[in-house]
Amino acid sequence: MRVRKQLLGTRNIAGERVEKRRKSIGMKQKDLLTQLQVRGIDLNASGLSKLEGQLRSINDYELVALADVLGVSVNWLLGLED
Numbered sequence: 001m002r003v004r005k006q007l008l009g010t011r012n013i014a015g016e017r018v019e020k021r022r023k024s025i026g027m028k029q030k031d032l033l034t035q036l037q038v039r040g041i042d043l044n045a046s047g048l049s050k051l052e053g054q055l056r057s058i059n060d061y062e063l064v065a066l067a068d069v070l071g072v073s074v075n076w077l078l079g080l081e082d
Contacts, residue, residue: 009055
């Protein structure tokens with residue numbers, strides 16, 4: 001597993017939790033991308049990496065799909081729940 005070399009950005013507050021949850025359930029980025037595509041979210045590997053690194057904004061429909069795929073609530077992704 002690669003370790004992030006770049007500091008986290010400030011474009012979203014959910015990216016760090018997306019990465020944390022994805023890794024905790026043993027999901028690879030490509031698997032997450034596939035599940036997002038099934039839900040109509042067209043995101044490439046670079047976009048997901050930037051999203052997780054908080055270097056890219058997240059749309060509301062992407063946030064809902066991410067929560068669904070990762071089995072968490074939108075509030076958890078936003079840091080409003082533990």
